[in-house]
Amino acid sequence: MSFLIPALRRLLMLGWLVLLLVAAAPAQAAFELPPLPYPFDALEPVIDARTMEIHHDRHHAGYVAQLNAALSERDDLAGLSLEQLLARARRLPDAMRNNAGGYWNHSQFWSAMAPAGDGGAPSEELEAAIDAAFGSAQGLQERFSQAAAARFGSGWAWLILRPDGTLAVTSTANQDNPLMNLPGIERGTPLLGLDVWEHAYYLSYQNRRADYITAWWSLVNWDQVNQRYAEALSPASAGQPTLSPRTPGAEP
Amino acid sequence: MAHTLPALPYELDALEPHISRQTLEFHHGKHHNAYVTNLNNLVAGTELEGKSLEDTITSVAGDAGKAGVFNNAAQVWNHSFYWQCMKPGGGGQPGGALAEKINADFGSFEAFVEQFKTAGATQFGSGWAWLVLDGDTLKVTKTGNADLPLAHGQKALLTMDVWEHAYYLDYQNRRPDYITTFLEKLVNWDFVAANLAAA
Numbered sequence: 001m002s003f004l005i006p007a008l009r010r011l012l013m014l015g016w017l018v019l020l021l022v023a024a025a026p027a028q029a030a031f032e033l034p035p036l037p038y039p040f041d042a043l044e045p046v047i048d049a050r051t052m053e054i055h056h057d058r059h060h061a062g063y064v065a066q067l068n069a070a071l072s073e074r075d076d077l078a079g080l081s082l083e084q085l086l087a088r089a090r091r092l093p094d095a096m097r098n099n100a101g102g103y104w105n106h107s108q109f110w111s112a113m114a115p116a117g118d119g120g121a122p123s124e125e126l127e128a129a130i131d132a133a134f135g136s137a138q139g140l141q142e143r144f145s146q147a148a149a150a151r152f153g154s155g156w157a158w159l160i161l162r163p164d165g166t167l168a169v170t171s172t173a174n175q176d177n178p179l180m181n182l183p184g185i186e187r188g189t190p191l192l193g194l195d196v197w198e199h200a201y202y203l204s205y206q207n208r209r210a211d212y213i214t215a216w217w218s219l220v221n222w223d224q225v226n227q228r229y230a231e232a233l234s235p236a237s238a239g240q241p242t243l244s245p246r247t248p249g250a251e252p
Numbered sequence: 253m254a255h256t257l258p259a260l261p262y263e264l265d266a267l268e269p270h271i272s273r274q275t276l277e278f279h280h281g282k283h284h285n286a287y288v289t290n291l292n293n294l295v296a297g298t299e300l301e302g303k304s305l306e307d308t309i310t311s312v313a314g315d316a317g318k319a320g321v322f323n324n325a326a327q328v329w330n331h332s333f334y335w336q337c338m339k340p341g342g343g344g345q346p347g348g349a350l351a352e353k354i355n356a357d358f359g360s361f362e363a364f365v366e367q368f369k370t371a372g373a374t375q376f377g378s379g380w381a382w383l384v385l386d387g388d389t390l391k392v393t394k395t396g397n398a399d400l401p402l403a404h405g406q407k408a409l410l411t412m413d414v415w416e417h418a419y420y421l422d423y424q425n426r427r428p429d430y431i432t433t434f435l436e437k438l439v440n441w442d443f444v445a446a447n448l449a450a451a
Contacts, residue, residue, distance in 0.1 A: 058425040098376050152323050153378035153397035154416070174377035197377070198416035199425065207282040207417065 031071075031082065033064045034107050042115045046215045051203045056110070059199055063102030063175070070096045089180035101175030105156055109195050114221035123226040125233075133167040140169070141217060144194070147171040148213045154197040159225075160188030161232045167191075189232040192225050253302060255325075257288045258332050266340045270433045275421045283417055284331040291324040305329055306402065313403040326398035330380060334413050339440040346441035350448050357390040365435060367392040372414050372431045381431075383410035383444065385451050409447040410439065 036056050041049035070093070071077055077085065077096075082104055089097045113119075122130060122137065134140040140159065147169050148157035155173045162168050170178060170186040178188045194216060201212035260280050265273040291308075295301045300308050300321065308325045312318035345361055346354065358364040364383070371394040372381035379396040384406040393401065401408040412434050419430035 054424050062425070094376065152319075155377070198420060202416060202420040203424075206278045206421075207286065 030068045031064055031103060033061050034110070036110055038115060043113060043219055046116065046219055047113075047201075048204050051201070054203075055199060056106070060103070060106040063099045063106065066095065067099035067103050070099060083179060086177065086179040087181055089176070089182055097180070098175050101177050101180065104179070105175055105177055105193060105195070108190060108193055111224050112192050112221050113216075113219040114223075116218045119219065119221040120223040120226070122222050123229070126222075126226050126229045129167050129229070134169075140167075143169045144192075145210075145213045145217075148194050148196050149210055151196050157194045157196060158188075158190050159192040160186070160190050161229065162186075162188040165233075189228070191228045191232065192220065254292045255288050255305060255328060257285050258335070260335055262340060267338060267438060270422075270437045271338075271419075272422050275419070278421070279413075279417060280331070280335070284328070287324045287327040287331065291321065291328055294321050294324060309400070309402055322403075323398040326400050326403070329402070330398065330400055330411065330413070333408060334380075334411050336443050337410050337412070337440055338434070338438040339443075342439045342441070343435060343437040344439075344441065346445055348445060350441065350445040353390055353448065358392075364390075364392065368412070368435065369428070369431050372412055372434075373428055375414050378415040381412045381414060382406075382408055384408055385448065407447070407451045409451075410444045 033056075036052065039049075040052040040056075043052060074096070082100060085092065085096070085100045086104060089100070092100070127137070130137055130140050134143055144157055144159060148171070151157060151171045151173070153173065155171060156175075156177065157171045158169065158178055160168055160170055160178045168186065168188065170188070172178065172180075172185060176182060176185060177193070178185060178190050181187070194213070196209060196213070198209075201209065205212040257280075260276065264276045264280075267276065295303075295308065300311065303311070305325060305328060309322065309329060312322045312325070315322070345351065351361065354361055354364050358367065368381055368383065371392050375381060375394040375396065377396065379394060380400065382393045382395065382401055384391050384393055384401045386406045390409070391406070393404075393406070395401075412431065414427060414431075419427060423430040
């Protein structure tokens, strides 16, 4: 029977080796669809419940699923945060850039809105920065609405904090955003983003994008914008908003 | 001579149930009409006033300073062409010289269908899927927003609008269902064959 002992030992060693390899392999982390922070009908009548349901459960969920699928084929990108992926968008394949953007953009969109009347108001600090950049809150609203209306095709309008500490309004095509290192994009930390893809408003507003933009201002969650602004200014998290952390160990 | 909105080549409800009357009312009466109005406003009093739609498009294509003119002119052209690419009781398969050319250049009609579906489904954001004649060869292409084959030296034979406004009231997020329906129920192959014959 003694001949069995080396064989058994080898088998045991093999077992340990397999366990070690499994433990050392990059965690199969998956991004998750964040739940809406309010019921589907909470933003009515500005945004109808059916639009919210399709937008969150189909469009947003689709971006998450396709991002995870694309990432499952790229071990070299495993473990990167969503923000790290966006910051290297120029080197990502289109499917990953588009789906990572679609995932991040929609996550920030839901939390940047609240039922009308619940969104608070700009903090003193944010108000001062808005006045400095746009003259007044009205000035911001006009500049931002113009950017949203002028975006030809699908895309987003943004209020960003630029690296130099000033606020600016910008716009990106499709699912690009100001965190991406892409040519033609003014980079900064997004404080507020408005979806002007037709799917965001078509069931209620059809071709009347301007009406959607005007009505949308009543939904802005300024408490959330204030928080983003404060976090973006604090050295610990400057430029690194973490809206959608990966869940360690979750299945893809 | 100002640019004008062409009438739809069929009634507003002619493509039901595949494309609803409501969709065509907005798509033709509002979107297409707005492109015509915007274009006329943009070219009024400029050297582009009075030029044909095609000449307008080719003379501003690639000029970043004229993006507004290009977008509106190209969208006027795209939509006028798109309406003709559909008809009630359309779909099925082409015959004659067009069928032979598709078989020769794609291998089979089914191979063309696959390429066209993929082009429509993967055009990210707003845009168009096309069957074009590029030199002597048929090709499937896709373009973003207002871009079109004329700006790339190609002859358009067939197009499908994949801006969300083309299908959102009827299909919402289900763009692939719209694409399948377009191919199976709506394509006006006679129009496509005539475009090939005239090329």
